[in-house]
């Protein structure tokens with residue numbers, strides 16, 4: 001068990017390269033199950049969720065070659081091995097094995113997923129979609145059993161706009177007979193990325209990126225090569241970090257259009273953002289003013305950047321209100337940044353931040369992935385040393401974290417936790 005040691009107060013400068021999108025990668029890897037020949041995915045992020053999925057594909061008989069940022073998946077020998085426990089519980093995206101295995105084998109047994117604990121994260125809309133396609137779905141002791149004699153296209157209206165349900169239904173529908181229409185679909189860039197891979201595999205999909213997706217089922221799918229889009233949440237995290245403690249930071253290899261809502265809010269605060277073709281330059285020399293944000297589905301402000309942005313707002317003058325409309329318990333980082341000196345309180349679904357406050361280094365723990373990002377930013381801004389534990393969450397979504405930060409001039413390194421510290425974490 002490691003902790004991250006962060007010596008705060010050193011301004012950051014330089015260029016940081018952004019990797020491939022976690023939330024695309026974790027859907028693209030299961031999508032390969034649907035093919036009859038090898039699928040190669042590149043610009044793959046070097047994160048633990050990718051490693052876990054690669055192991056899960058091996059458990060169902062696949063062979064996987066993983067080299068530097070590239071994975072080739074051989075699905076020819078895969079079979080519908082039940083996965084009720086184990087690795088499926090360690091990440092959210094294991095739910096995509098349901099759609100992909102149901103689509104390919106017409107049956108699957110998959111344990112309920114893990115992932116960040118942000119309050120209730122039901123999968124009723126995924127199940128509604130599978131049932132509409134003709135599957136019988138039951139929940140037996142925390143595992144979802146799916147079975148169908150055949151899958152037939154259907155019209156499915158999602159009661160809530162869900163990234164996971166939209167992608168999962170696409171995965172189950174591409175090999176179904178006839179047409180499937182997903183209404184009130186999510187529009188995140190990762191959905192377009194998954195539809196692009198499936199289309200290159202031979203699927204017929206129209207409308208990905210809009211709220212109505214039409215899928216005409218095909219008999220079979222073949223392998224192909226696919227390059228993952230840049231991770232807009234990793235990019236956003238470095239942009240927030242640059243606004244918090246950067247002087248002149250270039251966030252490179254991104255699609256600026258995917259982070260428009262963040263750019264708008266940074267500018268509103270008084271941060272200079274220059275948009276270029278595939279990079280943004282963040283210059284931070286003025287006093288920052290507090291702003292209000294409300295998280296929304298894409299293209300609104302992403303919930304996954306809410307926690308890091310809250311930390312930035314502690315450095316802005318005045319009162320800011322952050323409301324998370326997607327998750328009702330995504331404020332577990334607040335108690336920790338308060339311990340570092342921030343003036344923040346949570347009321348219902350909102351955090352109220354009074355700034356600007358000086359932060360002091362402390363021993364803090366990440367309760368989830370983006371809480372980790374929020375505390376990392378706090379540590380880099382704070383006076384003195386911050387010790388951040390809970391790195392198993394952070395490593396799910398940020399590749400080569402220390403390397404990228406040291407490249408920008410940060411003083412940050414990993415250390416093993418002492419026996420006593422490990423005991424404290426367990427209790």
Ligand SMILES: CC(=O)N[C@H]1[C@@H](OP(=O)(O)OP(=O)(O)OC[C@H]2O[C@@H](n3ccc(=O)[nH]c3=O)[C@H](O)[C@@H]2O)O[C@H](CO)[C@@H](O)[C@@H]1O
Pocket residue numbers: 023026092093120121122123124125126127160161162163164165186303304326327
């Ligand atoms: C692996 C992955 O891509 N994770 C992302 C995905 O999570 P995930 O796919 O879990 O998030 P959803 O878009 O499905 O969830 C959005 C909202 O809908 C609710 N809901 C969802 C499904 C369902 O069947 N029933 C239901 O009520 C959820 O509780 C939540 O309040 O999108 C989230 C919202 O952008 C991001 O925070 C996560 O980073």
Ligand SMILES: C=C(OP(=O)(O)O)C(=O)O
Pocket residue numbers: 022091092093114115116304369370397
């Ligand atoms: C919530 C997130 O991830 P997951 O859905 O994989 O838990 C995230 O990436 O911020």
